[in-house]
Amino acid sequence: MPDSSNRTFARIADHYRSKILSGELPGGDRLPSNKELANTWGVATATVGRALQQLQVEGYIRTSPRGTFVADDPKTAATARDRLGRVIRLRTHLMDGETITVTSAALVVPPLYVAEIFDLDHGDQVVRREFTAGRGQTKTLFGVNWYPAPFAVLVPALLSTSRSKADDITAKVLEATKRHVTDARDDMHARPADAREASHLGLPIGAPILAGAHRWADDDGIIEYGEWCLPPRFTLGYAYNPQP
Structure with missing residues (x-):
């Protein structure tokens, strides 16, 4: 059986990817902290971290000492x-x-x-x-x-x-x-x-x-x-x- 944490990590990434693609989360918007996201989704912070890392690799978000933000000009396109x-x-x-x-x-x-x-x-x-x-x-x-x-x-x-x-x-x-x-x-x-x-x-x-x-x-x-x-x-x- 697939690891449930893998399914949750993918679901979190899909959720925020869709919101960014639709414009619901525009460039520059700040995402909640990893701890806040973990509480919202009922998962470990490590699972949230994996999801955000995937979105960062894909170019949807950027991180800084001030937090995690939607990329100002994300190089993403709709399928x-x-x-x-x-x-x-x-x-x-x-x-x-x-x-x-x-x-x-x-x-x-x-x-x-x-x-x-x-x-x-x-x-x-x-x-x-x-x-x-x-x-x-x-x-x-x-x-x-x-x-x-x-x-x-x-x-x-x-x-x-x-x-x-x-x-x-x-x-x-x-x-x-x-x-x-x-x-x-x-x-x-x-x-x-x-x-x-x-x-x-x-x-x-x-x-x-x-x-x-x-x-x-x-x-x-x-x-x-x-x-x-x-x-x-x-x-x-x-x-x-x-x-x-």
């Missing part, structure tokens, strides 16, 4: 799972403090691999939306999302680049289509940035990035397929159940 959770709970795929700029939105004939993902016939179209997200002066994500072409009739905002119509676009799609994401998958790999990605993220061509793709679907097929990449030195973190 596709985090963003889907935000859509379901709050109607937005953006994290607190994050803004979005949609650089293109159109019906297009997709590349072959995208056509295969959507099970399209030759020449069929899909909606393609290209965007950059950021927090302040920091770019947090460059992405391209794809949707079935019929969705554009139900959700005209899919073909708009207006910022005011962008943050809740996935929620609008789910509501208008009456679809529900029941199957989700993320794939990630590290590679050099191409010219387009480098331009959007303000990086040199060839800079290292973490690139990923998500597929959100139900029994009727793909609802949203997204491709995205993060600047270097950003950390993605997520919890999972180790039980089969």
